[in-house]
Amino acid sequence: MKLNGSEIVIECLKEQGVDTVFGYPGGTILNVYDALYKHGSEINHILTSHEQGAAHAADGYARATGKVGVCMATSGPGATNLVTGIATAYMDSIPMVAITANVAVPLLGRDSFQEIDITGVTMPITKHNYIVKDITKLADTIREAFRIAQEGRPGPVLVDITKDVTAAETEYVKEEPIPVERSTQYIKEKDLEQAIELINESEKPFVFVGGGAVISGASKELMEFVKKIDAPVADSLMGKGAFDGTDELYMGMLGMHGTKASNLGVTKCDLLITVGSRFSDRVIGNASRFAKNAKILQIDVDPAEINKNIQVDCSIIGDLKEVLTRLNQRIEKHEHKEWIKEIETISEEHPLKYNEEGLTGPYVIEQIYKVTEGNAIITTDVGQHQMWAAQYYRYKDPRTFLSSGGLGTMGYGVGAAIGAKVGRPDKVVLNIAGDGCFRMNMNEIATAARYNIPIIQVVINNHVLGMVRQWQTLFYGKRYSQTILNDGVDFVKVAEALGAEGIRVTKKEEVAPAVEKAIALGKPVVLDCVIDCDDKVFPMVPAGAPIEDTFDQDDLNKEA
Structure with a gap:
């Protein structure tokens, strides 16, 4: 059937199972909002107070549900107001599709009213972006945007559509979304074997959990893995909840404001198994001193993260849920009672604490x-x-x-x-x-x-x-x-x-x-x-210091 560009946008959103859009209308995107009005019973639209709020809402929706978050804005300042929210999603690998509109094709490059090169602006902070100037390419572009946002390491994708494309007509044929497959093509047998050998040799393993464990939905497999190798666990800010924070093996967050048990545990361990983390500077502190006594095994879906911030001894590249599933099938049960006791003792001697006088x-x-x-x-x-x-x-x-x-x-x-x-x-x-x-x-x-x-x-x-x-x-x-x-x-x-x-x-x-x-x-x-x-x-670690240099108020009082 023949539809205009705005109707195609809505139909493609429906194809992808989108139930909610966060946004703010304006001149160039009016045609899309007119089509949205006609489909109000099928797609819920939340009018935010500011476009940045729309981007953050789409981000929060995606993080809470695991689905793609969608936001919309008009051209010029509407589009640029999305930028901080898009960058936030990009840095934390959150699947989002931002749809903006731009001036008509004949007005592009003429400093037209509310014209901005939003694809140029967002190129460094999106997985991919598009400007659609041909109505016949619109549907496939939106479909591809959703696929890219979800596959591999997720992230935001921006689709900018010129106003004349939102009004032009072309044939539209509904398509079912192609399921996004887990990334397994880089999982190598030799890497699995090397990882298992390191685990078998380790007497003091420590597991560090990052946001990739949340993204991949690997909580069940992670718990099985940790129990099999009998290791203490720390997480990053993004990894919270992937491993149960009430479990006896959980030692707290790692890094600048991590617990002493986690920071000292990573310093003392002989094998650091990092799952779904990119070794942020706030986690590792002084890179040359990080996990100085350990061999490091890194499991991550993104090859670019291997040896980027920290040199590792072994890596497995692939979807974490799939990698852990394969490892769990082959790893034998280990016991590290003395090592666990050592870390538990540090935790007991250095608990999180605060001034209990007054409201804090x-x-x-x-x-x-x-x-x-x-x-x-x-x-x-x-x-x-x-x-x-x-x-x-x-x-x-x-x-x-x-x-x-x-x-x-x-x-x-x-x-x-x-x-x-x-x-x-x-x-x-x-x-x-x-x-x-x-x-x-x-x-x-x-x-x-x-x-x-x-x-x-x-x-x-x-x-x-x-x-x-x-x-x-x-x-x-x-x-x-x-x-x-x-x-x-x-x-x-x-x-x-x-x-x-x-x-x-x-x-x-x-x-x-x-x-x-x-x-x-x-x-x-x-x-x-x-x-x-x-x-x-x-606790706190000074910027650039090794994470074992963690201190708290008691330490400051001793120095005073």
């Missing part, structure tokens, strides 16, 4: 964990509150901790929480943010209120840019340059003005009742939790 960020997180029984989806912004949410909430399942890891995007959380709640309406969804982060995209609370999306926004309000202030305190002689936010902003009033419920919390005994009330209300709620401006995240 860790206390708020612990109370949220208790009230939700560890079953909520937690999104975060970036900073101290992000680290506390990673340290003090125990993630039992994958896709329950959503955070900007690679790009470190302040303002990510509210949009991501909206996307997560839309994608997983059965789950309680809370966004943990500092007051600095919340200011950046708090306008999206209006979006949640408009659609009555019952997210809970928890503001860890210390009236400063907490993580930056922490660095200024420790490394910059307490010169607090532009990090104090002690002004007249009232987040409870802001929440009410945006159509949500606002609750202020200033005492420890108020936290749990406030969280319980927020869940029971069934509407968007902002909890303004006021803490001290000098609370810090510990």
Whole structure:
């Protein structure tokens, strides 16, 4: 049948099983929105307050569901407002398709009103991107975009469509999506054999879990693998929930704000098995000193990540779920009782701890964990509150901790929480943010209120840019340059003005009742939790130092 370009866009979205789109209309994309209006009962559209919110919502939807997130924007500033959200998804390997419109083909390259070369702008932050200037290529381009977004190492793909293409007509034939196969073509028998040999020889193995374990859906296989080789486990920010955070072998996060048990465990081990991680600088610290006593086995779907940041002794390239399945079939059961005891002793001697006098960020997180029984989806912004949410909430399942890891995007959380709640309406969804982060995209609370999306926004309000202030305190002689936010902003009033419920919390005994009330209300709620401006995240490793140089407040007190 003959359809115009805008109708083809909608039909292709339906082909791909898309049920929700996050976006903001404008002049060049009006034809697409007109077609969307006619299909409102088939595709739900969430009008965000800002295009960046739409990109973060699509990202949160994708992380929470495992499906492709979709966002839309018009040309010019609409498209460029998506850029930070696209980059956030790119850095964390999140499948997303961003659809933008551009000026008509005859107007391209003429500095036309709201014209921007968005494919040029986003080339470094997408897996692939397109500008469609021929109506006959539109359907196949959108189909290919969804395939690329999902295959191998996932990521965002942008499709820019000129306005005349959205109006032109051509024949459309419905196609069923081709299933995306797991990447197995690079899994080599010799690599599997070498990995098994290293595992058999190891007396002190340690498993480090990254975001690839979440993406591949390998939690079951990972648990079987860990139990077979009898090794302690650490994770990255992106890997949280892939391995059960309540399991006795779990030792906590690794890296700059990782636990001493994990950081020292990796330093002491003789074999580090890294699954689905790219060895971020925040994880490895000083690369020349990282896992200095160990051989390193890296399993990753992306060949480009092998030997990029850390030289490894053995690697297996392929989908993690498939690789672990093959290893589990061939690995014999091991026991490392003395090694496990050694790491457990470090964990017992150096537990996570915080000042228990007065209201603190860790206390708020612990109370949220208790009230939700560890079953909520937690999104975060970036900073101290992000680290506390990673340290003090125990993630039992994958896709329950959503955070900007690679790009470190302040303002990510509210949009991501909206996307997560839309994608997983059965789950309680809370966004943990500092007051600095919340200011950046708090306008999206209006979006949640408009659609009555019952997210809970928890503001860890210390009236400063907490993580930056922490660095200024420790490394910059307490010169607090532009990090104090002690002004007249009232987040409870802001929440009410945006159509949500606002609750202020200033005492420890108020936290749990406030969280319980927020869940029971069934509407968007902002909890303004006021803490001290000098609370810090510990443990900590100075930038560029080896991870065994981790310190906490007790260590600072001893030096003083």
